[in-house]
Structures are given as structure tokens and as C-alpha cells.
Amino acid sequence: MTANLISLLVLLPVALAAILTMTGQRLPTLSRGLDVAGVAVLLAVSAGLLLTGAGDTPQVIELGSWAAPFGIVWVFDRLSGLMLLLTATVALLALVYAIRRDEDQAGPHFHALFQAQLFGLNGAFLTGDLFNLFVFFEVLLLASYGLLLHGNGRKRTRAGFHYVVVNLIGSTLFLFAVGALYGTVGSLNLADITLKLPDVAPDAVPLVTTAIFLLFTVFLIKGAAFPLYLWLPGAYAHASIPVAALFAIMTKVGLYSVLRVDSVMLSDNSIGGLVETTTLIAPWLLWLGLVTLLLAALGVVAARFVRRQVAYLIIASVGTILIALGLVTGNAGEAAIGGALYYWMHTTVLSAGFFLLAGLILHHRPEAGDGIESAPPMPHAILVGSLFFAYAIAMAGLPPLTGFFGKIMILAAALDSPLMAPIFAVILTSGLIMVIALARAGSRLFYQSQATPGHPAHARPADARVALPGVGMAVLPLVLAGAMVVGAQPLSGWLAGTAAQIAASDGYLDAVMPDGVLDPAHAPGKFGADQDGGSH
Amino acid sequence: MTNLALSLLIGVLTGAGVYLVLRAQTFPVVLGLTLMSYGVNLFLFTMGRLQTAAPAVIGAVENPTDPLPQALVLTAIVIAFAMTAFVIVLALKARAALGNDHVDGMHIPQADRVLDRKEEPRA
Structure with missing residues (x-):
């Protein structure tokens, strides 16, 4: 059943993607209903699975009943369950907003692409096989190309071309990494590779190490870490609003892959007994996270419209999470992961909501759009301004909202780190920079309203009862954030359990490969033995 | 000998691909992506080791070829083909929308202003 x-x-x-491709243009109402129903089912099922504790021990699904190293497996544990829940939550927000504002009608096949995107995302979060991960990456990327170009616009086309080219290069690197791993280790299953890594032939060790670094480079392209984040601000800022909101989960796919592969494959392992892997990647993550966070904070200052600011806030959250993942080597590794997951939930849901709010500002200020400049007051300026204020507080990490608690947990975990000083300095300084930038943006947008012949500054327009469709979807993330604050105690307890499950990678290995390495003839010395034309 | 030739081929394809991807016009970039995908497909294929007269069927010969890289390469070829088709269409769309085929598409200020007027502000 599970x-x-x-x-x-x-x-x-x-x-649903297949059905919606057929119904999309002819039956718009049915398509909307099917799409919403599909996402609602995903939300209910993933929440139900987590609440009933289905992920407390990793659940393995063997496709076609082929056992682990031979067939592809999907693994459902608390981490993948949490990611699936976040995906469905963000998708529901973005979808309802798109329907309320008719943005799904701006081009063909929005709903089919939307479901295809969810297919790719959910598959990537569940799979336990590296090549299958590549395939699901391609599925979600191809859908995201279509969604990114949904609607029209010159700048969107340009940003879309950059996004597609960068990701195609990333896919090529992914294939190089996967190919090199298969050629040297002899497997593509994550658990199987983990068990076979210590037996790699000595002359293959440099190649395996290179392949692992390539693999993480690809994940960090998707995750938008320094210096590979330059594609993100343009793509996210010029996508249509609901698509940008859905993309809040996209960088998290890269981060999820980093966390999953690092925690399963590289913790307490070695490559051929020569290279210790526990500290192979983590220090890089820490430093890259620090640089990413600092540069993203400067980007928030430099942005001239709100959508670009939110895009940089997403990069800042990537930096913060990478810092926490880089702490894994310290004594407080588990605490850092627990804090990172809390921050992860916060940033995914709230940056999606912030994009939706930026969309309201964009579409209801005809003179200036979401440009950070003074213009005649927008309808419902008090409501929208208050929401902006709340989002700014949460995203910059001020109390009493969730960003603050997430950062506190990560900082607490960093207390024992030898790099405590730079971590504290960067997280606190970048928080301050973001507060200043968001305060400036908010006051430009909502306080320094311009007088126009029609209506004086600081007065609401005559048409104060103008409808503001979709505003509920900008409020809902804040409600969720409030719930995350009220329920911080049980939630952080549950996340600590999740972190413990991630840290104890033996549980994952036992679930996928209960009998250990099955075919010893395949593993050790394959690289060395095959130099003369190949046999094993 | 075959090993050397194949390694050189993969290296040249990938190197030429990287060079072309760094060009400023969209068409060379698309060509570069194609060459890079050729390079990586050959690389994947050789990861099953090179043998002659050994079909990928267990029992047919003493040392059958590893069938998995062949399956991987097939998948990768299909994906790369679809992606190339998509990126060509996108490059054509960008050429039409931006008025030139520069990858940044924004290098003629005059054309820029004309196109800005055609388009709704800030959408």
C-alpha cells in the first residue's frame, strides 16, 4: 500500500501531463480542475505518508522487482518525503495564483508542462540511482524550459536562452561524471557505489575523485552556488510570476542532491582506501556558501526591481544552506542539517510567496511595475505594503518569523566550528545588508508615493475596492510561516530526527542493499584489469 | 591504437564544443552544444571498455561486452537530440524577438528602443 x-x-x-496535453487548449476549465486536483492529491499523499511515519525507515521500491544494483530503485525516507511535501505546497500556491489571475492562459500547454515539471521534481527526489537522477533532471529541465518561456517577452526569451544553454552544459558535465563513475566503480546505484568505493583500484582513484567533483559541480549549477549562479537572477526575474514561484523549489533539487550524495556516498567512506571522502566536499560547500551568501546580499542591494531582489534572496538562502551543509564534518553536523532543513522549508515556501507578492505589485502599478521607484500609490497599498513588510522581515531573518529561527539553529551549530568567526560575520553582515536593501525597497514602493493629477500622494486611489485576485496565495505562505514559528518545538524535533536519519547513512544502505555487494567479481580492480582490452 | 584515436576524438570534439559554446552568436553556441554531446556520448560508450567481435549478449561469447553503457548512450542520444531541437527553435525565436543573433541580444541600442516600444512595459 505504502x-x-x-x-x-x-x-x-x-x-496527468499526458492527459492535459490533449485537453489543454480545448477544455480549459477541465484542465484547470485536473491540474489542481492532481497537485492536491500529491500534497495530501506526501503529507499523509510523512504523518503516518512511512519514511521513518527508508522505503525501497524496486522497479520491475529487480533488486538494487541491477534495477532502478526509488527510496522514500523522511528527507525525500519532506522535499515532496514542499514541492506540492509550492506547486499548489503557484497554480492557484496562475488560475486566479488567468496567467495560465498566456500560452499553450501551461498545465501539461506544470505536471511534467512535478513529475521530474518528484522523480529526482525519490530516485536512488545516479543515471535515473540524470534522466529526471532532464525531465524537470525540459518542462522548466517550456514554463520559463510561457507567455512572451523579449527579455524572457533572452534569459530563457541563457538558462537553457547553462543547463545543457550542466547535463553534459553530469554525463561525464556518471560515465566516469560507472567506468571506474562499475555501478550507478548510489548505495552500490558507496559500498564499492573503498575497493576502487589505486590507479583509478584520481579519476573517481574527479568524477565526484564533477558531479557536485553539476549539483551546484542547479543549486545556483557561487560562481555558477549567474544564470538565476535573469531567468527567475523574467519568468512569469507563477513559474518563478514554482522555481523556488528548483534550486533545492541541486541542494537536495548535494545533501543526499554527500551523506550517503561520502560520509565515513574512502576512495580506494587512499582518499578520505568525509572532508572531500564539505569544506568547499562551506566556503562557496559564504561567498554566495555575501554576493547575493549585494545583489539584493543592487536589484532595481522586486522580482530580481527575490531572485537574489533565493541565492542568499542557497548560500546559507550550503554553509550549514558544509558544517557536516564538525561535531555538530546533525544539528546543522536539522537547522538547515528548517531554514530550507522556510525559504522555499516564503520565496515562492514573495514572488507572488512581487507579481501583485508588478501588475497593479501600471506606471512603474515592480521597479523600486516612486509611483502613484497602488490599490490596497496598506495590505500589500504590510505583506511586503512581513516577507522582508522573514526573508532577512529578523524575529519573530521563521528566517530568524532557521539562522539561529545554523549559527548554534556553527559555534563549535573552527570557522565560527567568518560564518558569524558573513551570516550577520549579509542579514544586515538585506534588511537595509528591503527597507529601502519597501519605503520607495509604499511610502514615497508620487502625487498625480488624479489623486494626491499617500491617499489610496479612488477605486479602493478594486479586486486583487491571487492575494490569498501571497498571504498563505505567511500563515504557514506563522505555523512553523508556533510549532517550532515539535517541528525542529522532527527535523532533528530527520537529520539523524540522514547522518546515519547505514540505514539507507541496508534498505537498498540488504545483502551488501552482490557481485564481487564486478567491483575491485575492474579499471586495472581492463587495460588490455577488457575482461572481468 | 584504437584507444588513443578514440581518446583524441573525444578530446577534440569536447574541446571544439567548449570553444564554440563560448562564441557570441547563438548558432555557434548550438553547434558547440551538439559537439559536446557527441563527445560525451562517445565517452559514455567507451566506459564499457572497447572490444571487437563481442556482442552484448551473455553466453554468446566468452567475454561479452557490457550492455549497460550502450543503454545509457541510447538514452543520452535521445535526450541530447531533443534538447538540440529545442535549443535551435529557441535560438530562432530569440533571433526573431531580439532582432539579432547575439547571445545577449541587446547590442544595438537603436533596435532596442524600437523593440521596447513594441512590447508592453516590464512584462
């Missing part, structure tokens, strides 16, 4: 429900999370979106 296995069927987990499979449903991947199969339902792909089935």
Missing part, C-alpha cells in the same frame, strides 16, 4: 502511494507521487503527474 509502495503504491509512493509510486503514485511520480506516476500521477506523468499521467
Whole structure:
């Protein structure tokens, strides 16, 4: 039963995508209904699975009943469950907003692409096989190309071209990494690779190390870490609003892959007994996170319109999470992951909501759009301004909202780190810079209103009862954030358990490969033995 | 000998691909992506080791070829083909929308102003 429900999370979106391709243009109302119903089912199933504790021990689904190293497996544990829940939450917000504001009608096949995107995302979060991960990356990327170009616009086309080219290069690097790993280690299953890594032939060790670094480079392109984040601000800032909101989960796919592969494959392992892997990647993550966070904070200052600011806030959150993941080597590794997951939930949901709010500002200020400049007051300026204020507080990490608690947990975990000083300096300084930038943006947008012949400054327009469709979807993330604050105690306890499950990678390995390495003839010395034409 | 030739081929394809991807016009970039995908497909294929007269069927010969890289390469070829088709269409769309085929598409101020007027502000 559980296995069927987990499979449903991947199969339902792909089935719906196929149906919606056919109904999309002719039956718009039915398409909307199907799409919303599909996302609602995903939300209910992933929440239900987590609440009933289905992920407390990793659940393995063997496709076609082929056992682990031979067939592809999907693994559902608390981490993947949490990611699936976040995906469905963000998707529902973005979808309802798109429908309320008719943005799904701006081009063909919005709903089919939306479900295809969810198919790719859910598959990437569930798979336990590196090549399958590549395939799901391609599925979600291809859908995201279509969604990014949804609607029209010159700048959107330009940003879309950059996004596509960068990701195609990333895919090529991914294939190089996967190919090199298969050629040297002899497997593509994550757990199987983990078990075989210590037995790699000595002359293959440099190649395996290179492949692992390549793999993480690809993940960090998707995750938008320094110096590979330059594609993100343009792409996210010029996408249509609901698409940008959905993309709040996209950088998290890269970060999820970093966390998953690092925690399973590289913790307490070695490559051929020569290279210790525990500290192979983590220090890089820490330093890259510090630089990313600082530069993203400067980007928030430099941005001249709100959508670009939110895009840089997303990069800042990537930096913060990378810092926490880089702490894994310290004594407080588990605490850091727990804090990172809390921050992760906060930033995914709230940056999606912030994009939706930026969309309201964009579409209801005809003179200036969401440009950070003074213009005649927009309708419902008090409501929208208050929401902006709340989002600014949460995203900059001020109390009493969730960003503050997430940062506190990460900082607390960093207390024992030898790099405590730079971590504290960068996280606190960048927080201050973001507060200043967001305060300036808010006062430009909502206080320094311009007088126009029609209506004086600081007065609401005559048409104060003008409808503001979709505003509920900008309020809902804040409600969720409030719930995350009120329920911080049980939630952080649950996340600490999740972090413990991630840190104890043996549970994952036992679930996927209960009998250990099955075919010893395949593993050790394959690289060395095959130099003369190949046999094993 | 074959090993050397194949390694050189993969290296030249990938190197030429990287060079072309760094060009400023969209068409060379698309060509570069294609060459890079050729390079990586050959690389994946050789990861199963090179043998002659050994089909990928267990029992047919003493040392059958590893079938998995062939399956991987097939998948990668299909994906790369679809992506190339998509990126060509996108490059054509960008050429039409931006008025030139520069990858940044914004290098003729005059054309820029004309196109800005055609388009709704800030959408």
C-alpha cells in the first residue's frame, strides 16, 4: 500500500501531463480542475505518508522487482518525503495564483508542462540511482524550459536562452561524471557505489575523485552556488510570476542532491582506501556558501526591481544552506542539517510567496511595475505594503518569523566550528545588508508615493475596492510561516530526527542493499584489469 | 591504437564544443552544444571498455561486452537530440524577438528602443 502511494507521487503527474496535453487548449476549465486536483492529491499523499511515519525507515521500491544494483530503485525516507511535501505546497500556491489571475492562459500547454515539471521534481527526489537522477533532471529541465518561456517577452526569451544553454552544459558535465563513475566503480546505484568505493583500484582513484567533483559541480549549477549562479537572477526575474514561484523549489533539487550524495556516498567512506571522502566536499560547500551568501546580499542591494531582489534572496538562502551543509564534518553536523532543513522549508515556501507578492505589485502599478521607484500609490497599498513588510522581515531573518529561527539553529551549530568567526560575520553582515536593501525597497514602493493629477500622494486611489485576485496565495505562505514559528518545538524535533536519519547513512544502505555487494567479481580492480582490452 | 584515436576524438570534439559554446552568436553556441554531446556520448560508450567481435549478449561469447553503457548512450542520444531541437527553435525565436543573433541580444541600442516600444512595459 505504502509502495503504491509512493509510486503514485511520480506516476500521477506523468499521467496527468499526458492527459492535459490533449485537453489543454480545448477544455480549459477541465484542465484547470485536473491540474489542481492532481497537485492536491500529491500534497495530501506526501503529507499523509510523512504523518503516518512511512519514511521513518527508508522505503525501497524496486522497479520491475529487480533488486538494487541491477534495477532502478526509488527510496522514500523522511528527507525525500519532506522535499515532496514542499514541492506540492509550492506547486499548489503557484497554480492557484496562475488560475486566479488567468496567467495560465498566456500560452499553450501551461498545465501539461506544470505536471511534467512535478513529475521530474518528484522523480529526482525519490530516485536512488545516479543515471535515473540524470534522466529526471532532464525531465524537470525540459518542462522548466517550456514554463520559463510561457507567455512572451523579449527579455524572457533572452534569459530563457541563457538558462537553457547553462543547463545543457550542466547535463553534459553530469554525463561525464556518471560515465566516469560507472567506468571506474562499475555501478550507478548510489548505495552500490558507496559500498564499492573503498575497493576502487589505486590507479583509478584520481579519476573517481574527479568524477565526484564533477558531479557536485553539476549539483551546484542547479543549486545556483557561487560562481555558477549567474544564470538565476535573469531567468527567475523574467519568468512569469507563477513559474518563478514554482522555481523556488528548483534550486533545492541541486541542494537536495548535494545533501543526499554527500551523506550517503561520502560520509565515513574512502576512495580506494587512499582518499578520505568525509572532508572531500564539505569544506568547499562551506566556503562557496559564504561567498554566495555575501554576493547575493549585494545583489539584493543592487536589484532595481522586486522580482530580481527575490531572485537574489533565493541565492542568499542557497548560500546559507550550503554553509550549514558544509558544517557536516564538525561535531555538530546533525544539528546543522536539522537547522538547515528548517531554514530550507522556510525559504522555499516564503520565496515562492514573495514572488507572488512581487507579481501583485508588478501588475497593479501600471506606471512603474515592480521597479523600486516612486509611483502613484497602488490599490490596497496598506495590505500589500504590510505583506511586503512581513516577507522582508522573514526573508532577512529578523524575529519573530521563521528566517530568524532557521539562522539561529545554523549559527548554534556553527559555534563549535573552527570557522565560527567568518560564518558569524558573513551570516550577520549579509542579514544586515538585506534588511537595509528591503527597507529601502519597501519605503520607495509604499511610502514615497508620487502625487498625480488624479489623486494626491499617500491617499489610496479612488477605486479602493478594486479586486486583487491571487492575494490569498501571497498571504498563505505567511500563515504557514506563522505555523512553523508556533510549532517550532515539535517541528525542529522532527527535523532533528530527520537529520539523524540522514547522518546515519547505514540505514539507507541496508534498505537498498540488504545483502551488501552482490557481485564481487564486478567491483575491485575492474579499471586495472581492463587495460588490455577488457575482461572481468 | 584504437584507444588513443578514440581518446583524441573525444578530446577534440569536447574541446571544439567548449570553444564554440563560448562564441557570441547563438548558432555557434548550438553547434558547440551538439559537439559536446557527441563527445560525451562517445565517452559514455567507451566506459564499457572497447572490444571487437563481442556482442552484448551473455553466453554468446566468452567475454561479452557490457550492455549497460550502450543503454545509457541510447538514452543520452535521445535526450541530447531533443534538447538540440529545442535549443535551435529557441535560438530562432530569440533571433526573431531580439532582432539579432547575439547571445545577449541587446547590442544595438537603436533596435532596442524600437523593440521596447513594441512590447508592453516590464512584462
